[in-house]
Amino acid sequence: MPRVAVKGQAMVCVGIIGVGRWGPNLLRNFLSMDNVGVKTVCDIDTKRLALIKKRFPTLATTSEPTSLIDDPEIECVVICTPVSTHFSLAEHALQRGKHVFVEKPLAASSDECNRLIALAQNQQKILFVGHTFKFNAGIQAAKHYIDSGELGNIFFIDANRTNLGPVRYDTNALWDLASHDISIFSYWLGCTPISVSASGGCYLNSTIEDVVYATFIYPGNILAHVHASWLNPRKIREITVVGTKKMLIWNDMSLTEPIRIYNRGFDKDDIYQDTFESFRLSIREGEVLIPSIKLNEPLLAECEHFIDCVISGKKPLTDGIDGLQVVKALEAATRSIHQNSSIILIDAEE
Structure with a gap:
């Protein structure tokens, strides 16, 4: 699906899974970017979702990751959940043809990392790891x-x-x-x-x-x-x-x-x-x-780099290989x- 243009700027549609401890920081930064449109946020905590909805009424919310990942309008999936869930969520998103941003560490094992790297390469999608520093x-x-x-x-x-x-x-x-x-x-x-x-x-x-x-x-x-x-x-x-x-x-x-x-x-x-x-x-x-x-805001710089890689297709500074080496x-x-x-x-x- 082509990107929606707002004020002449092509908007990258993003969905965020996990808005508990660190996720709201990612949400705030993606919302601040002119070339990003956050459509949906997902969390298993319905009280957390209610707070997000109250603060950002235009955002869609769901407690089902599958519905977010399967949404054809969402181009990028941001995963900020416990590490034990990283692999299954990232794998599903890549299989659905999404670009994926995963908070560190990339996965719970180097085997899972290798499988995600291979899948991203096969799908020709960006696999990005949140090594913020x-x-x-x-x-x-x-x-x-x-x-x-x-x-x-x-x-x-x-x-x-x-x-x-x-x-x-x-x-x-x-x-x-x-x-x-x-x-x-x-x-x-x-x-x-x-x-x-x-x-x-x-x-x-x-x-x-x-x-x-x-x-x-x-x-x-x-x-x-x-x-x-x-x-x-x-x-x-x-x-x-x-x-x-x-x-x-x-x-x-x-x-x-x-x-x-x-x-x-x-x-x-x-x-x-x-x-x-x-x-x-x-x-x-x-x-x-x-x-x-x-001084800068590293998280904003990280989010901007991810979106830049999605738009340009260039290799991220913190790609899947980088995440793999840390997990090893x-x-x-x-x-x-x-x-x-x-x-x-x-x-x-x-």
């Missing part, structure tokens, strides 16, 4: 400094993603929180991890890890560590990157200084030394650079947790 201006600025060599060769990356809640009952802190950091690590380094060792603790629920510590090894022996937890008194969204020349800290909680670059580290003394062991290191205390970064890392970390923090190799083949 790739669209964060601070994260993009940090990648620029890493790629430019400003920091030198990267030694290691250390991430902290904690808060007191919200507690999830359908997945653990690894899949809910650390998936963001795995996506960021691979984006910054331009490659995927080789191995992982992880541990976690179940305190609020005997079968779900509330806190996870995972260390990934990337090519070049770069360590990338993440601490993820919803059982912590402080909300922290911070990543430290340590290089041979300089160090960088990204702090998502800072609205004015999301990036700081530290010209700090260790230098070898220039005085003559007759053995390797006698070399001395001196601390380098240089300046701190706070670059001016125009999550699967390996999960196995490590269940095997007493053993080192697990990650299959990097597509």
Whole structure:
């Protein structure tokens, strides 16, 4: 069906499944776009649908995902539901010839991811994964400094993603929180991890890890560590990157200084030394650079990129392959947790 034109602008018709915790943010951003028309929202919670209908009277609502997906006017289906439902909903939507936006993680297993990727390719439709932080201006600025060599060769990356809640009952802190950091690590380094060792603790629920510590090894022996937890008194969204020349800290909680670059580290003394062991290191205390970064709304940038890919047919920054690689890392970390923090190799083949 051809797109409806409004004020000379072709409108992409969108349906959204899941408007509970995160879905309303997606709904708000898609509604703000001039080239998008949101037709229907779906949720199994009828009270939630009533609230949506009260706020947005022109939107159609349904508690049946099938009716939304099968609607011939809807060109794109946005899925923001528990991860256990991602595969079946995305598969159905792709089979019906829809472009699909799936919140992270793409699916509950790499096998499901591969099946969705193959189906999207066969149907010649966009399969898009909601790795929002790739669209964060601070994260993009940090990648620029890493790629430019400003920091030198990267030694290691250390991430902290904690808060007191919200507690999830359908997945653990690894899949809910650390998936963001795995996506960021691979984006910054331009490659995927080789191995992982992880541990976690179940305190609020005997079968779900509330806190996870995972260390990934990337090519070049770069360590990338993440601490993820919803059982912590402080909300922290911070990543430290340590290089041979300089160090960088990204702090998502800072609205004015999301990036700081530290010209700090260790230098070898220039005085003559007759053995390797006698070399001395001196601390380098240089300046701190706070670059001016125009902050954006990453979720809006993500939604705009998805629609742009639908219209132009170009490959998304966060396509199915990108989602697959994150799920492979999550699967390996999960196995490590269940095997007493053993080192697990990650299959990097597509």
